[in-house]
Amino acid sequence: MTRLTHISAPAGVAPSDGYTHVVTGPGRLAAVAGQLPFDEKGALVGEGDPAAQARQVFTNMRACLAAAGGTFDDVVKLTVHLTDMAHLAEVLAVRDEFIDTARPPASTVMQVAALFRPELLLEVDALAILADDAH
Template identity: 60%
Template structure:
């Protein structure tokens, strides 16, 4: 866990399952645009396969964070946009390969009618705070 990021469990609020209700950070704010499951050439990875798409999305997030000098331990908020909540278990598996599951970021998950391309099953955006 990054020392400049603090996870809080507010009294009177049921514990989150796989997310923190409150995450504080001190440093430089980093916003990562919603990442979609395309490779470095812009080709879709895993057509119709939520697990393959989620893995690619988190690899793209990892690369974007690295470009900002950040890691997943610096992430304070994730937002998941899925075309079907049935994809969330696959998203969680991919997420858990990258985050500290003992100190997860704050998160929101939203089912949407569609994303900007009909072959996309999910999109994930991240907010991070980098020390310094």
């Protein structure tokens, strides 16, 4: 039994598609800083390729969650910053390789004017609720 509660259609709110409106649960809060498409040596992965950059971003996020004793199942909120909304479908397809699409986290996607380097196409941060006994 999962310890997180997903509320996809709160009363008076249209049902969501691809995200959950509200996720709650007991445990410790973990904030994962915005992850970028850099490998463990700091090299950019996937220049000009939103899917490759997204895969590296979510791989980095998985490592950050693991360091805190968690997994993507513990993520309650994702925030995706895109430099071009035209990349959304590719980025979400990669995201769906990492999350449980039957119980997706709450999510926000926004287009930003720029990230700190021009070749970066996205940045993703997360909030997770970890079991009290994690890590």
